[in-house]
Amino acid sequence: MQISVQSEDFDLAQVLKGFGKAPNTGATVSFTGLVRDDMGTLEHMEIEHYPGMCEAAITKIAEEAATRWSLTDCLVIHRYGQLRPGDQIMMVATAARHRVEAFEAAEYLMDYLKSRAPFWKKEVTRDGADWVAAKDADEEALNRW
């Protein structure tokens, strides 16, 4: 298992190269989140985080996923600081014996990282800056697990 909370970018190909190498792995799934600019006005996104609690919260979420879906490997990278449109914000990767477990575990990780990992996004646009509000749907998404 690998958890990293970092300001610097990551090389997706490089990260996945060393991932899920256990011989009983039959499937790996990876997801990458990018900074989206819907209106074409986003200058940058500021991601604030709670050092220490971030690592602890993500580790707990990843351990739960690893147990529940018998993962053979699990990885989470989440960035903080100033990011620009198109930049990679975060990624998760899961490895399991079969694809269903790998897919489900990746979705579980994403659902929990969204509302249980202490990060806060602020969008700085041409028209001003505002904190991204959490959505009710994000909280409801946890109910399916």
Add this chain to the structure above:
Amino acid sequence: MKIEVLYFAWVRERIGEPRETVETEAATVMDLIKELRAREPRYDLAFSDLKSLRVALDQELTEFDASLEGVREVAFFPPMTGG
């Protein structure tokens, strides 16, 4: 007792600082919030809508009625927006 109190995102912006050491005898998070709100308008404003706030004790998410006994670090912040 002395407790480290941390603020994040708009809570930090409203209060105007990221952290402070607070001398308090508050028994629960709610008691601490009452003390802070009585201090100055900026605290009162930051804590005016508890539904839009979350609290962590020693880096673990918890509820407002939780006890502060033995706690070293309290953090207040809006609902998280990771991922």
